[in-house]
Amino acid sequence: MKNISRLRYFIYLSLIIIGGCTTGKKALQKGDYDASVAKAVSRLQNSPKNSEAMQVLKTAYDLALQDHLRKINEAKLSNDLYRWESIMYDYQKINQLADDINSCPACLVLVPTPSKYIQEVADSKLNAAAARYNSGLGYLQTNDRQSAKKAYYEFEKAQNLQPNYKDVKAKMDDAYWAAVTRVVVQPIILNGGPYKLSADYFQQQIDQFISSYSRNKFVIFYGEEQATNQKIIPDQVLSLNFDDFMVGQTYVKERIEKLKRDSVVIGETRERKPVYGTVKATLSVFEKTISSSGLLDMSIMDWQSKKVVRQQKFPGTYVWRDSWASYKGDDRALSNNQLAMTRRKEVLPPPPSALFLEFTKPIYNQLVDDIGYYYNSF
Incomplete structure (x- = not known):
């Protein structure tokens, strides 16, 4: 009974608390x-x-x-x-x-x-939009990019508060283009040779990145041809060049192992009982590596002052590997893995153009990360 009374008390107390x-x-x-x-x-x-x-x-x-x-x-x-x-x-x-x-x-x-207070809300919205608009005008008159950026956001808030307030859309557009940094990206120059197609593909990836860049709407990238056609006067010029690259440096290493295995059935007696003995073999393991690497230089120059404002170098390496083996002697001295390796044949390596493309992959990842990091604050 006491337990039931306590339960009722706690239920009642809970209801009071919940009700409150x-x-x-x-x-x-x-x-x-x-x-x-x-x-x-x-x-x-x-x-x-x-x-x-x-x-x-x-x-x-x-x-x-x-x-x-x-x-x-x-x-x-x-x-x-x-x-x-x-x-x-x-x-x-x-x-x-x-x-x-x-x-x-x-x-x-x-x-x-x-x-x-319906009218009061409408009046205060109008006054708030006017305050943002006037603030934007003040920033826009400063004639620098950071102030133009602030002006853009002020006009944007005015537009949100009071759609089509005065000429706010035109002022937003003016502020935007005053705040934008125009960057012309020069193409990588690689004259002829077996690597030109791969370099062109690498360039296409960079072009695709800059054409779809959206991390900062106040930065616009242009290809060199596009900038020429549109008569764009850049704020900065981004140049990319390979300081050096090496494709197809080949190394072949041979490792010789003497193998033997005891207690192997090597025959039988006249009574057909197994005869155990030791078998031997010489295993030659071949390891082939083809190394390709390069160093890409990125420099960003201020168009007006002609000064380099940023320079970074991005390394990339790709190593292609192959292995096979041969043996002399009794194959019973070899393990299953070793025997499988002897059945492999040396394979042809990728062509130089493919090796070039492989070592540019880590370079590309570093490059786009750095571009995104640098221009994120503009």
């Missing part, structure tokens, strides 16, 4: 008036006669309204450039409270005419 939370009482005690109103409204929608929620709603709504109006008045008296966004936010919160109450019949009995 869902009616908004705790939020009210913490001074979170908006949350208190929302919870009280939710409770009254499900339980219209909940006395605690009714009491909480009336008190919380009055306090929430007073709190938002106080913040609005304080903001209007401040010199904060963006004060109208704060004012708009508080008016919107008041309107949200009214919408919540209007959706609850039991709540309207307690708060029959919740305040709404």
